[in-house]
Amino acid sequence: xxxxxxxGTLMKGLELNKNLVEVGARFIRVARTKKExxxxxxxxxxxxxxxxxxxxxxxxxxxVWEMDGDGLASVLLNVPTARxxxx
Numbered sequence: 001x002x003x004x005x006x007x008g009t010l011m012k013g014l015e016l017n018k019n020l021v022e023v024g025a026r027f028i029r030v031a032r033t034k035k036e037x038x039x040x041x042x043x044x045x046x047x048x049x050x051x052x053x054x055x056x057x058x059x060x061x062x063x064v065w066e067m068d069g070d071g072l073a074s075v076l077l078n079v080p081t082a083r084x085x086x087x
Contacts, residue, residue: 002072003028005062007039008047010075012063016046019078023071028064035059046080 004025009016012027037049038057049060067075 001066001068003064003066004072004075005031005033005064007049007060007062009045010063016078019075020065020067020071023067023074025065025067025071025075028066031062031064032059033062042080 006020008014010020011017033049035056035058036051036053037060038052038055039047039049039060042048051057
């Protein structure tokens, strides 16, 4: 089994949480990241985060879910991607 920390729309009660539930993922706990992360938005809808080693960031609340490898692959394949414009 694999643990995955999620934030934003994958969290319980939000729009993409069904992606976890549909693969049989099991909620484990609420946790907080180290103060190394920054949040940004994908298409002003989906929050995302990245680790910033140089400047640092904030503790971010996440949920930890457990699932098998096939479930993880399915969840990751359904994560929204950023649309980049090339002007």
